[in-house]
Amino acid sequence: RGPIGNIAPSLLPVAHALVAAREETEAAVRGLAASQIWIEPAGADLWVYDLARGARTRLTFSPEPDAMPVWSPAGDRIAFMVGGSLASFVIWWKAADGTGQPQELVKGFAPSFSPDGKFLLYTSLKDANTWNLGYLPLSGERKPAIFLESADRKQSPRVSPDGQYVAYMSTESGREEIYLTRFPTGDGKWQVSVNGGFWPHWSAKGDRLFYTEPDNTLVEVEVRLRPAVQLGAPRRLFARQRSGAPVPGGWPDGFDVAPDGTRFVVAQGADQRGPASITVVEGWYQEFRGRR
Numbered sequence: 001r002g003p004i005g006n007i008a009p010s011l012l013p014v015a016h017a018l019v020a021a022r023e024e025t026e027a028a029v030r031g032l033a034a035s036q037i038w039i040e041p042a043g044a045d046l047w048v049y050d051l052a053r054g055a056r057t058r059l060t061f062s063p064e065p066d067a068m069p070v071w072s073p074a075g076d077r078i079a080f081m082v083g084g085s086l087a088s089f090v091i092w093w094k095a096a097d098g099t100g101q102p103q104e105l106v107k108g109f110a111p112s113f114s115p116d117g118k119f120l121l122y123t124s125l126k127d128a129n130t131w132n133l134g135y136l137p138l139s140g141e142r143k144p145a146i147f148l149e150s151a152d153r154k155q156s157p158r159v160s161p162d163g164q165y166v167a168y169m170s171t172e173s174g175r176e177e178i179y180l181t182r183f184p185t186g187d188g189k190w191q192v193s194v195n196g197g198f199w200p201h202w203s204a205k206g207d208r209l210f211y212t213e214p215d216n217t218l219v220e221v222e223v224r225l226r227p228a229v230q231l232g233a234p235r236r237l238f239a240r241q242r243s244g245a246p247v248p249g250g251w252p253d254g255f256d257v258a259p260d261g262t263r264f265v266v267a268q269g270a271d272q273r274g275p276a277s278i279t280v281v282e283g284w285y286q287e288f289r290g291r292r
Helices: 024-032 284-291
Strands: 036-039 046-050 055-058 066-071 077-082 090-095 103-107 109-113 119-127 130-137 145-148 154-159 165-170 177-182 198-202 208-212 218-224 235-238 255-257 264-269 276-281
Touching: 066 109, 077 109, 090 119, 103 119, 103 130, 109 154, 119 154, 130 154, 154 198, 165 198, 177 208, 198 255, 208 255
Parallel strands: none
Antiparallel strands: 036 046, 046 055, 066 077, 077 090, 090 103, 109 119, 119 130, 130 145, 154 165, 165 177, 198 208, 208 218, 218 235, 255 264, 264 276
């Protein structure tokens, strides 16, 4: 655990490299304990926190706030947004080991990577109430393209492990819900959440989607993508105390999930008086299965 000042911790995906050599559970634990990023409250900069060693290293030194960090699939780069307002948000990336200078990628916010590392997905601001989804090729000319456009607010795109679908948040129903569509065509649409939804994350196998409901509860939905998309009923996993960190629009806190889908890292309030903390939640799956 450690003090934080942001709602969206992000796990280093090293467990993907360890799974082949070690038992899946052990690999996921090691991966979960490797590193994560959060925003330093005072300076609004990114820090890398080694959970195993209890050490932290400052990654960015920007005069503007840095937020919504995400690791590349290879774990060698971190993309993040910079800016103090919606209109000013720009996505940059930097080597995860801190070497070199940050590089500007594209105007937008809420970045994520495709599983093969070939594309950066992001939210593109058309105006205050119209947010579209785009992607940026990370090789060649790096020409950004909008792949999902509408009159509402869409954000936080996350590509499925097979690279064929993207989960995202949208306000088209009048409130934030999680939806699914094909990537990169934007064809088809399936609503995943039913009681509001924020911050979608895929399991490593692409058979589950995790998200947060408005009351800060973590939810799981079983997903089948072939031969046709089939979605299970949402299952509430566990509730979280709010972190107390500033969250835009009163949204719930963010989280990240380990590759085995049984461990989460969440931003959670330590107590009423102390700062928010990063907490690793383990063992919830066995308890949950016993109640099914």
